[in-house]
Each structure stands twice: as structure tokens, then as C-alpha cells.
Amino acid sequence: MSDRLRVGLVGTGWVAHQHATGYRQAAGDVVEITAACDPRAEVLETFCDRHEVPRRFARAEDLIASGEVDVLALLTPPAVRDEVIDPALAAGLHLLVEKPFATTGARAVRYTEAAESAGVRLAVGQNFRWFPEYQWLDQRLDRPDAGSAVYLEARSFQDRRQRPGQWRAEEHKLEMAIFSVHLIDRLQWLARTEPVTVSARTRRGLEAEPIPGEQLTALLVTFDGGVIAHLTSTWLARSLPVNDFRIDTTTGSAVVQRPGPMAGDARARADFGSGPEEELFPDRADDGGHASRSYGLSMRELATAVREGREPRHSGRDNLRTMGIMEAAYLSAARGGEVVGIEEALA
Known part of the structure; x- marks a missing residue:
């Protein structure tokens, strides 16, 4: 693992631009975006070109299996959670999941317990x-x-x-x-x-x-x-x-x-x-604005928790x-x- 945690983004819509900007502003010394995934080829290319993201994937499973990232930021609509979270946990990737991090309360409990069993840090994007x-x-x-x-x-x-x-x-x-x-x-x-x-x-x-x-x-x-x-x-x-x-x-x-x-x-x-x-x-605006910085500070807390071997303050357990x-x-x-x-x- 390099000095900075390698982050992969799943979903490259509006909120992904906020995350990318915020990471540079408030977490650039602890994380770097090395890959992104989106089945919409044009949207993916536009995002990656703008933010200089080198690796590009059409499918989340390919990104997860690539070995290119340490942390996955799941930025998709809620219905896509299941098909990404379970494989990511199985691969030992740490996760930052946009809110709500599950479609039901029972699934939120299952994700939290699975992450804890796998020794993976799961944070929820309550930026x-x-x-x-x-x-x-x-x-x-x-x-x-x-x-x-x-x-x-x-x-x-x-x-x-x-x-x-x-x-x-x-x-x-x-x-x-x-x-x-x-x-x-x-x-x-x-x-x-x-x-x-x-x-x-x-x-x-x-x-x-x-x-x-x-x-x-x-x-x-x-x-x-x-x-x-x-x-x-x-x-x-x-x-x-x-x-x-x-x-x-x-x-x-x-x-x-x-x-x-x-x-x-x-x-x-x-x-x-x-x-x-x-x-x-x-x-x-010259300071990046409160909104985009909040995304960066949220990721910074997860990255710091991973380095220190503790639960992040916005963990899945807390978010239950x-x-x-x-x-x-x-x-x-x-x-x-x-x-x-x-x-x-x-x-």
C-alpha cells in the first residue's frame, strides 16, 4: 500500500465531481483517485479526463477485481448497493457509501456486520x-x-x-x-x-x-x-x-x-x-466552498481511520x-x- 490510499469511484455523475474536488482540497495528502467506474462510457470519459483519473472501468466487478484500489467510494443510487458492497467486502476493500447506505434497515445491519467480520472499514457519506x-x-x-x-x-x-x-x-x-x-x-x-x-x-x-x-x-x-x-x-x-x-x-x-x-x-x-x-x-469559492470540502473531509476521516486501525466517526455501526x-x-x-x-x- 502506497503512502496515499488508492480510491476507486463507482458512479461518475454529479456527486462524483463533488467528491473528486473535495478530495483534492481536503484529503489530497492521504488519498488519490486512481480509478473510476460507470457503464455510461461518455459520462465516464468526461469525468476521468476532467479529474485526471487513469484507470476506467465499465463494470464495478472489474474495478473491484483489478487490484488498483484500496478504498471504494460507492456513489450510485441506492438500488445498486447490493451488487457492489458484497463483492467489495469479499475483496477486502474499505468502503465509503453514499447515504442511505442500504435500501432497508435489515440490509444496513447485514452490511455493517459483514464489514466488521471482514475487518473492513465501512463509512457512510454523511458529509x-x-x-x-x-x-x-x-x-x-x-x-x-x-x-x-x-x-x-x-x-x-x-x-x-x-x-x-x-x-x-x-x-x-x-x-x-x-x-x-x-x-x-x-x-x-x-x-x-x-x-x-x-x-x-x-x-x-x-x-x-x-x-x-x-x-x-x-x-x-x-x-x-x-x-x-x-x-x-x-x-x-x-x-x-x-x-x-x-x-x-x-x-x-x-x-x-x-x-x-x-x-x-x-x-x-x-x-x-x-x-x-x-x-x-x-x-x-476561493477556499473550495463548504460543500465540496465536506466530501473531502468525510473521506479524510475514513482514510485516517484505516491508517489508525479504528472505526471512522461516520461508520456503518454509527449510521445504524x-x-x-x-x-x-x-x-x-x-x-x-x-x-x-x-x-x-x-x-
Whole structure:
């Protein structure tokens, strides 16, 4: 193994460009992209030429068998997970899998246990954790004066209606699996305790739009110790966008926000009893931008974990809490908002 881990990308669509740019910005000293795979020849060639990727494969199995990579970044739609993850684990490759990393809670458990049995590091692409305002909040909550969580709230209001013609428009698990999974991950990560139950409601969208998946999600999560979390996320907001996160603790409160989910200057405010605190995080293009850097920092954490022989902070095991909440929410919504336990969702 060389000084830098060799990374192969499976899927070379929009998000692959974000990964490639972020790796150069924030992880170029620990990883290098040596191969990429996509059955769409023109898309693959365009991506590899742009990012100077030397090895190119039409099939994932050929990339996995090539011996050209140490880490596989799986950047495909969720339905492709099974046919790539199992062979990669059998080949002993470490994995970074885009969220959600499985199509069901049970499969998420199986992948996690298989990776642990194989001694392979499995990380989930919850790159939103590496946005600077959330890194600041995570570190601020670790200080003794921050107390312990009582209530958390995540809100996102976007005009992001889906229309027929793209793969997402065919998904039955849509807004929550594509976007709210990031908000769910933030809730479970910052609650600092285990989720227990979920109650949820979803809405598909306008009747005139034949999209099978939900485009609005509202859920209530209870955590061990009595912590409560609420999430509202919609792609149907026509104006006045909102993207913020609040936590109330036994000693005070903190709020982080930015104009868009992945763009715009971020702000943080907190008061844990010693007076107000404020931070501004400019989203500068000359620094690569917060979004693309977050992908690089996510891969950097996996690469560092591989080198140090430990689990990454965004491991599959950690993400079972995220998957458990999301799967319980889908079950709850299908049952008219009935309370569903996390254990059932992961069974």
C-alpha cells in the first residue's frame, strides 16, 4: 500500500465531481483517485479526463477485481448497493457509501456486520457533519458548560420539486432518503444518546405531479433519557427558504443556520449561561466552498481511520442509528403516524 490510499469511484455523475474536488482540497495528502467506474462510457470519459483519473472501468466487478484500489467510494443510487458492497467486502476493500447506505434497515445491519467480520472499514457519506457550523456545534456541545440535550429541531424548507424523467422521480423513498437522512443523522449525532421511537407523516406533493415518493417529511423522535427531536423538511416551499438546526440543553441553547442546505455563509449562535456567542463561517469559492470540502473531509476521516486501525466517526455501526430512525419513519408514515420502535425498523 502506497503512502496515499488508492480510491476507486463507482458512479461518475454529479456527486462524483463533488467528491473528486473535495478530495483534492481536503484529503489530497492521504488519498488519490486512481480509478473510476460507470457503464455510461461518455459520462465516464468526461469525468476521468476532467479529474485526471487513469484507470476506467465499465463494470464495478472489474474495478473491484483489478487490484488498483484500496478504498471504494460507492456513489450510485441506492438500488445498486447490493451488487457492489458484497463483492467489495469479499475483496477486502474499505468502503465509503453514499447515504442511505442500504435500501432497508435489515440490509444496513447485514452490511455493517459483514464489514466488521471482514475487518473492513465501512463509512457512510454523511458529509453534512463536516460543514463548519456543525463541527463548531459538535465541539461546543462537548464543553462541560453546555449541559446535556433536552430538545433538538432540524428544519429545511426548499423549492426542490421533482419532475418525471430523472432517477429520483422514480424512487418510492424520496425526500427522506435523499435529503432528510442528513438531518436525521445530525439529530442522532448531536443528541448524544440512542433513538428509541419515531412518529412520522409524509406527503407526496401536488396531485398533478405523478411522483411516487414523498416530498415533505415531518417526524418526532424520542431518545433514551427523554430527549425529544423534531424534524420538518419539505421540497414544496415556494419561497422564503429556511435551513437551520436548534438544540436546547439543560444549561442553554444553540442555533446554526445558512441560506441554503449546501450554500451560503453559515452562522452560529449560542448561550449556555455565560453570555451570547456568535460565529460566522464565510462560504468562499476561493477556499473550495463548504460543500465540496465536506466530501473531502468525510473521506479524510475514513482514510485516517484505516491508517489508525479504528472505526471512522461516520461508520456503518454509527449510521445504524440514522438508518433506524429513517426506516422507522417510513413505517410510521405508512401506518398513519403510528409510533414505531427503532428495533423493529432494524429487525
